Amino acid sequence: MTTLNCITVDDEPLALGLVSAFVDQTPFLNLVGKFGNAVQALQAIHSMDIQLVFLDIQMPDLNGMELARVLSKTASSSQTKIIFTTAYNQFAVEGYKVDALGYLLKPFGYEEFLETSMKAKRYFDQIRESNAVPDVEVREDYLFVKADYKLVRIDFESIIYIESLKDYVKIHLTPPAKPVMTLSSLKAIEEKLAPGKFLRLHRSFIVAVNKIDSISKNAVHVGNIDISVGDLYKEAFKELLARWS
Structure with a gap:
């Protein structure tokens, strides 16, 4: 079974705890870190094997959309994908521009979380199947x-x-x-x-x-x-x- 290494990023402790708990109870997701800001998250992405980032948008210093733009321009953009978690729906169009896999509008429940995570799992399953033969x-x-x-x-x-x-x-x-x-x-x-x-x-x-x-x-x-x-x-x-x- 495909297992995806994940990190969660949110400057609100309660929101960070909730999405991290959702990751923990999902069998195909493996939580390898949780961070209160995007700068720490970026360092983790560069130093660890991470497939999926559950990312809040509205954060101080480097916000989630800025982090997503940085990732979309790197060679690893197909290996590390983003699911946005935000209370603001006006960012949906921008999310598509940075090739986000999903968009969870707060407050969201586990059913919505699981549905979006399954979409990410299907994406990485296709990538791994296609990599079974030389490019x-x-x-x-x-x-x-x-x-x-x-x-x-x-x-x-x-x-x-x-x-x-x-x-x-x-x-x-x-x-x-x-x-x-x-x-x-x-x-x-x-x-x-x-x-x-x-x-x-x-x-x-x-x-x-x-x-x-x-x-x-x-x-x-x-x-x-x-x-x-x-x-x-x-x-x-x-x-x-x-x-x-």
Whole structure:
């Protein structure tokens, strides 16, 4: 059975005690710490193996939403997820922006807590099932990526461009093939691609050089898609311009 390591974070002792008690009575949750502020919680997340954070929003110093934004920008964002616990429902939309798994509006009972925790358990079950096989397997002119719980062959010649979407990578292919989504990082995919045939021009995009239709001052154009050149990739873009001139 999947067991999730959890911490609880709330500056109100009574609220912290209640949500911690709910965690303790849930068989698939393992409480590894409880904290009265988000700064202590952030230190714990960086030093411990934590999958789930039950996080209050309104706290002094670093509030829960600010902590969530910090976590959403780190490489571990797919391993550590947040369930907000708050008395203020106006934060719901912001919660979705930081990819929170749930939103418990105070006062909440154990039934609501368990329902939201089960959602988190299903999320991590899917992650662990998908990690049972390698993310990317590469051959001379194609690679296999994990998608929809199976390995899908991607021929290098069929790739138009590759797009990073947070924890996922979307590989756009020549029609009529549909794009393929895989749980991976753009860097991991980039390392498997045939050298010289693909070029990273932005932190979120890699383009197949032979699929580029035109180049302008700070962008490449592939079909009806314009991909701007990021500051970190201007040297690579200059090399591309030199090859095309």
